[in-house]
Each structure stands twice: as C-alpha cells, then as structure tokens.
Amino acid sequence: MTAQILDGKAAAAQIKSELTTRVAALREQGTVPGLGTLLVGSDPGSTWYVAGKHRDCAEVGIESIRVDLPAEVTQEEIEAAVRRLNDDPTCTGYIVQLPLPAGIDTNRVLELVDPEKDADGLHPTNLGRLVLRTSEPITSSLPCTPAGIIDLVERNGISLAGKHVVVVGRGTTVGRSIGLLLTRKAVNATVTLTHTGTRDLPALLRSADVIVAAAGVPGIVRAQDVAPGAVVIDVGVSRTTDPETGRSRVVGDVEPAAAEVAGWISPNPGGVGPMTRAMLLANVVDTAERLAAAAR
Numbered sequence: 339m340t341a342q343i344l345d346g347k348a349a350a351a352q353i354k355s356e357l358t359t360r361v362a363a364l365r366e367q368g369t370v371p372g373l374g375t376l377l378v379g380s381d382p383g384s385t386w387y388v389a390g391k392h393r394d395c396a397e398v399g400i401e402s403i404r405v406d407l408p409a410e411v412t413q414e415e416i417e418a419a420v421r422r423l424n425d426d427p428t429c430t431g432y433i434v435q436l437p438l439p440a441g442i443d444t445n446r447v448l449e450l451v452d453p454e455k456d457a458d459g460l461h462p463t464n465l466g467r468l469v470l471r472t473s474e475p476i477t478s479s480l481p482c483t484p485a486g487i488i489d490l491v492e493r494n495g496i497s498l499a500g501k502h503v504v505v506v507g508r509g510t511t512v513g514r515s516i517g518l519l520l521t522r523k524a525v526n527a528t529v530t531l532t533h534t535g536t537r538d539l540p541a542l543l544r545s546a547d548v549i550v551a552a553a554g555v556p557g558i559v560r561a562q563d564v565a566p567g568a569v570v571i572d573v574g575v576s577r578t579t580d581p582e583t584g585r586s587r588v589v590g591d592v593e594p595a596a597a598e599v600a601g602w603i604s605p606n607p608g609g610v611g612p613m614t615r616a617m618l619l620a621n622v623v624d625t626a627e628r629l630a631a632a633a634r
C-alpha cells in the first residue's frame with residue numbers, strides 16, 4: 339500500500355465531538371434537537387443502519403424518534419407516517435430509510451417530507467437550492483454522503499478546486515447529488531458523471547484527479563485505470579461471503595490493488611460510511627440552530 343488513508347472513522351469522531359458541544363449549548367438555550375427515522379420492513383442492512391443512527395444521536399445528545407412499519411404497509415400508511423413526523427414538534431429533522439420496499443413510490447414519499455425537516459438533504463426543494471444557489475451559502479440540509487466525502491477530502495488538506503472529478507454511478511444519494519456540491523463556487527471542481535451508458539469508462543478514470551466510485555459494482559474501478567497519485571473514494575457497498583470464514587463482508591467498487599497506485603484512498607468500510615452518519619447529525623444540529631435563531 340502506497341496511498342495515504344482518508345480515515346473517515348477518525349474524522350467522524352472529531353465531528354461528533356464538535357457536535358456534542360453544540361448540542362449542549364442548544365439544550366442550555368431550551369432547544370432540543372430530535373432526529374426521526376422512518377424504516378419500512380426488516381431488511382437487515384437498513385435495520386442496522388437505522389440502529390446506528392439512533393446510537394449516534396445518543397452519543398451527541400440528540401433525542402431520537404423511531405417509526406418502524408412492517409414491509410406489507412401501503413403507500414397511504416407510509417405517507418400518513420411522514421405527515422405525522424412533519425407535524426411532530428419534538429422531531430426537528432428526520433429521514434426515510436432507503437430503499438423502500440418494491441411497489442412503493444419512493445419519490446412521492448420523499449416529496450411529502452417537510453423540506454425544513456429533511457435531514458438527508460434529498461428533498462427536491464433542497465437539491466433545487468443547490469442548483470439555484472451556486473455561490474451563496476446554503477442554509478438547508480446537504481446530502482449526507484456527498485457532504486461527507488468533500489469534508490473528508492478537504493479535512494486532509496486536499497483542495498478540490500480545478501480538479502477533474504470522475505463520479506461513477508448516477509444514484510440520487512451520491513452520484514447525481516455530489517456533482518451539485520462539487521461544482522459550487524466554494525469547491526470549484528470539474529465533474530464528469532458516468533453511468534451504465536458511458537462509453538470507455540477506463541479512459542475517463544485514467545484522466546481523473548479524483549475518482550468517486552458509487553456504482554455498487556465490486557471492482558468496477560480497476561487499479562490499472564487509476565492515475566498515479568489520484569484520490570480514490572470508494573462508496574460502493576456490496577455484500578459478499580468470505581470464502582475462508584463464511585462470514586458476510588462489505589466489498590467496495592474499487593479493486594484493493596488501486597491502493598498501490600493512488601495517492602490517497604478511502605478505506606471501505608471505515609471511510610465514507612462513518613462520514614455519512616456524522617453529516618446526518620450535522621444536518622440535524624444545523625437545523626436546530628436555525629430554529630433556535632428564528633425563535634429569538
């Protein structure tokens with residue numbers, strides 16, 4: 339391994355410590371931040387991620403509100419749960435855990451979320467603010483994984499200004515939304531968004547200063563396609579069974595041998611995942627601070 343590590347666990351711990359101080363100050367002023375989660379069904383991955391969000395809240399002093407619905411629930415019942423969270427004054431921000439079960443219109447559910455309570459930063463109004471306000475500060479929640487990636491890179495002293503970032507995958511939570519953040523004036527990167535219709539991905543990857551791999555395809559970024567010294571961020575989460583131990587483990591989108599070529603690489607696990615969780619808490623605290631300021 340020659341690449342330096344972008345340690346998401348360490349950065350997230352630092353962010354959480356800063357947030358703990360900010361939450362204590364809010365509580366002293368009488369504002370109690372509360373994060374809600376809406377989980378539909380019992381997918382083990384989603385159940386684990388939601389439990390992690392509540393553990394994180396307890397760690398920094400944020401109250402948590404948990405709504406769990408069975409997988410057989412109807413679209414209308416999910417929408418009613420969203421409306422209840424919109425109306426709950428103890429819930430200052432919340433998320434709808436994705437993916438929702440097959441047959442549910444996810445976009446309709448997400449559009450019902452009150453944009454001011456959208457802790458994931460994925461509501462069309464909040465994504466739209468990123469489209470319209472490219473040079474002003476943003477005063478609404480930012481998409482957690484993209485914000486976490488940028489924070490992790492910049493925190494390690496790497497400037498993204500003028501860099502060519504090749505993003506692999508066009509999903510809403512990462513691929514599509516990270517371009518909106520990277521091309522803001524404050525960051526100033528140049529972005530190529532690649533997807534299943536892209537011709538000659540290897541050639542584009544070789545031209546990248548920074549690669550963000552978020553396709554969910556193990557090994558789609560091969561070591562031979564990484565330019566020497568490039569920054570490589572692995573967002574892929576695929577589960578596989580280790581043939582030696584028989585245990586399930588997470589594999590990313592980047593071939594492990596890429597660490598011999600890259601200048602910087604995010605481990606997976608331990609890179610982007612912990613940053614996603616930290617940014618969710620940051621969105622909740624930012625929102626609570628805005629609420630407290632408006633009430634003064």
Ligand SMILES: Nc1nc2c(c(=O)[nH]1)N[C@@H](CN(C=O)c1ccc(C(=O)N[C@@H](CCC(=O)O)C(=O)O)cc1)CN2
Binds near residue numbers: 458483
């Ligand atoms: N409403 C949302 N749904 C989903 C999101 C999201 O940001 N908002 N992202 C993913 C799941 N996710 C959070 O919800 C998430 C995934 C992974 C991690 C994480 O810390 N991963 C660890 C490894 C965990 C493992 O071993 O399985 C790591 O990278 O170190 C945090 C959050 C889809 N749904």
